[in-house]
Structures are given as structure tokens and as C-alpha cells.
Amino acid sequence: MKFFIDTASLQEIQHAYDMGILDGVTTNPSLMAKEGISGKANVMAHYKAICDIVEDNVSAEVIATTYEEMIAEGLELAAIDPKIVVKIPMIEDGVKAIKYLSGKGIRTNCTLIFSAGQALLAAKAGATYVSPFIGRLDDISFNGLELISEIKTIFENYNLGTEILCASVRHTIHLLECAKIGADVATCPLKVFTSLKNHPLTDKGLAQFLEDHRKAEELQAVQA
Template identity: 45%
Template sequence: MIFFLDSVCLRDIKEACSTGLIDGITTNPSLIARSGVDMDSVVRDICCEVSGPVSVEVMSDGVDGMLSEADRFLEFGENVVVKIPASADGFVACKRLCDRGVKVNITLCFSVVQALLAAKAGAEYVSVFIGRVDDAGYDGLRELSDIREMYDNYGFRTKILAASVRSVYHIAEAAKIGADVVTIPMKVFRQLSSNLFTESGIRSFSKDWKEYMSSGTAKARDVRCVKEVCYME
């Protein structure tokens, strides 16, 4: 499974990428607006910081505006992926960009039919917003599963990207369903390796080892082992 970090914070991006577990970055207008940074500047910095794909979202409504924004984004770096909403104009813009060899991430996908159109248009990724589907009272993971089944039926090559994840549970279930990619907020990324049983086991082993090493038993055992080895030789 491919891991993207959903962030525009360079500090968080550097921290997450230092683990070697992050394969790319996704951004969106809300993240940029909340951060208060200049969009062009921060995206250029991100593209320099990471070697993997960096998704950047258009804000224009019409096809021509989307294409114009896409051309501007592509100047930020060779690893830019253009994010386009799953709208009527968005699918047209996606097809035109894909015909030019531009990688597109169809975003704000909430249904099997939208995912079908994304694949038909040639999108590299389709971002399925499972958390927002849950918020609306439906089952986001079920929608993800149905899209996986549909893609497998036809052998579509568009990668299914689980987005709007709210918990480690979302990521685990998305992986079981077969999502190709998941984009993870930094808060959830930090929780991935956390497990109460693992942490309890580490404390228990550490305690036992320290008691063993301080008791003198370890040294006596080492002496016996040396004598046994010498005798065998």
C-alpha cells in the first residue's frame, strides 16, 4: 500500500518523510488556507523536499480555468499531480490532461459511478472520501469496497486512494479492501505504530532484562558458557 501524507506543513512533511514510510504528499485548498502560507511558494518547497508525487488542487470551475491552473502547477516540479474535482467539467479537463500525459488525481469522489468516470477519463488516482461519506450517514468503507470490486471487474489501472481518513481503523480496513493508496493526516500517521500490547511488552521485557543484568546472574552465566566452549574445543 502506498502512503501519502496529507499536509502542507514542511516541518511535518520532513518528520514523516524521515521515517522512510511516506511515498508522496497530498495538498488541498483548505490545508493551505488554514496554514496561511503562499500556495505557490509552499508547493514548490514541497516538490523540492519529496521525490514522490505531490497532488495540487485546482480551484477553477470551468474546463479552461482548470487547464490553465494545471499548466501553472506543472511548473512547480516534475512530480506534480493535478487534483481535479469529480465534476462534469472536471472529467473533461482530466481527459484532456491525461491525453497530454499529465497525471491527474480525481478528488472529492463519493460514488462508484464517479470512480468509473475517473477511470474512463484516464486518471492516475481517484480519491474516495471515506470519512466524509461516514459523516453523511453512509458507509465510506463500503463505498471503497464497491469501487475496488468495480475496478477489478474491468481491469482499470486508476489507483484507488483512500482519503478523508479519520483513524488507524480506517487505514487498516482500507488496506484489507485493497485500496492502492491512503493519504494520512499527520495526527493519524503518528498513531500508526502505537499499540498498548506492544508498549506493555516492551516495558515488561526491559524491566526483566535490567533485573537480570544487575543481579550478577548474567556474568556468572557468561563465565560458564566460556568454560563449556573451551572444554568442547
């Protein structure tokens, strides 16, 4: 499974990259705003700064909602860096834009997927990734993980090359369940990735090893 970090924070992106686990980044207008990034020139420069940290797969989302405007904006975003994946919303003009951009060899990520039918449409249009939002489905009492399983089955039935990018991943259970299902990618906040390393028995075992080492060193010093 690929790990993407869902943030616009350069510090968090660098942290995940330095851990050696990072395969990509997803962003959106809300995450940009959270970092105080506004204005077209500043946003474009920030995307470039992200690309300079990671090796590939930086999803940059269009703001436009009409076909012509999404095409124009998508081409601008793709021109920033070869690592850019143009993020397009699941609307009818978005599907058309995905088809156009994919035909130009530009990778796309269809976002705001909440049904298997939406995922199938995006895949048929040539999307590189589809992003089902499992946490938001859970919020309204739908099973977000079941959606991942449905999309996985459909894509495998027809050998579709589109990758399933699990989005709105809230915690490690979400992440691990997506991995069990066989999703291609999970995008998460930094805290979800770092939580994977935590286990009380690991902490207890390390403390015991260090204590035993300390006692052995003290004994050796006495004997000397």
C-alpha cells in the same frame, strides 16, 4: 498500500518522510489556508518546498472550476516539479480537464468522489487517482468503506489502471479496512499513521525487557 500524508505542513511531511513510510502528499486549499499560505506565488513556492522533501506524488489542487481555467492552472502546477499530480474536482469540466491533462502525460487526481459512478467517469477520462471521501460519507450515514469496495470491483472488472486513493481517512480502522479491501493508497493526517504503531502490549513488553536488562546489569555489577 501507498501512504500519502494529507497536509500542507512541511514539519508534518518531514516527520512522515523521516519515519520511512511516506509515498506522497495530498493538499487542498483548506490545508494551505491552515498553514497561512496565500497568494499564488506563495502557494506555488510551498508546493515546490513540499516536492523538495518527498520522492514523488504531490497532489496540488486547482482552484478554477471551468475547463479552460483548470487546464491553464493545471499546466502551471505541473510545471512546478515532475512530482506534481494535478488535483481536479469531480465536475463535468473537471472530467474534461482530466482527459486533456492525461493526454499531455500529466498525472491527475480526481477529488471529491462520493459515488462509484463518479469514480468510473474519472477513470474513463484517464485519472491517475480517484479520491473517494470515506469519512465524509460516514458523517451522513453512508458506508464510506462500502464505496471503496464497489470502486475496487468495477476497476478490476475492466482492468482500469486508475488507482483508488482513500481520502477523508479519520482513524486507523478506516486505514486498515481500506488496506483489507485492497485500495491502492490511503491519505491521512500524520496522527493516523503514527497511531498504527501503538499497542499496550508493545509498551508493556518493552518495559519488561528494559527492566530485566537493568536487573541483569545490577546483578553483574554486584558479582564483579
